[in-house]
Amino acid sequence: MKEKKWVDCPSCGSKSSMVLKSNIAENYHVKDYGSVKITGLTGHFCKVCKDGFYNIKSQNHINSTVAAFKARKDSNSVVAAELVSVDEMAKRLKRTRQSIHKMMNNGKIKYVFVGDIRLPLKKQELAIK
Ligand SMILES: [Zn+2]
Numbered sequence: 001m002k003e004k005k006w007v008d009c010p011s012c013g014s015k016s017s018m019v020l021k022s023n024i025a026e027n028y029h030v031k032d033y034g035s036v037k038i039t040g041l042t043g044h045f046c047k048v049c050k051d052g053f054y055n056i057k058s059q060n061h062i063n064s065t066v067a068a069f070k071a072r073k074d075s076n077s078v079v080a081a082e083l084v085s086v087d088e089m090a091k092r093l094k095r096t097r098q099s100i101h102k103m104m105n106n107g108k109i110k111y112v113f114v115g116d117i118r119l120p121l122k123k124q125e126l127a128i129k
Pocket residue numbers: 009010011012013014017046047048049050051
């Protein structure tokens with residue numbers, strides 16, 4: 001994926017209004033889960049309307065932080081019978097263990113923490129592209 005260079009604001013149409021901001025901290029509201037603070041974000045934002053976009057690396061960082069945040073919360077309500085190992089999930093989806101870990105990182109596979117180990121949920125609506 002190529003990083004887009006924002007100059008004009010696509011939201012409000014202002015010319016040359018997009019500026020690069022880094023080290024942004026944001027409280028992220030996750031539906032049904034509450035909010036999580038995410039730091040170290042970078043993106044282009046409009047000086048006029050304040051609308052903007054995080055870069056791809058920051059978007060990935062947001063996705064993985066939100067996925068881990070949900071996983072920590074879900075750890076309290078999910079029982080062992082609802083979980084499978086990464087190996088098992090890899091077999092089911094005919095993918096490598098590595099790609100299962102990647103999909104957990106970007107939130108495509110839901111998982112919970114059991115101690116420090118991440119285990120995928122058996123049943124899930126997968127958003128696989
Ligand atoms: Zn704007």
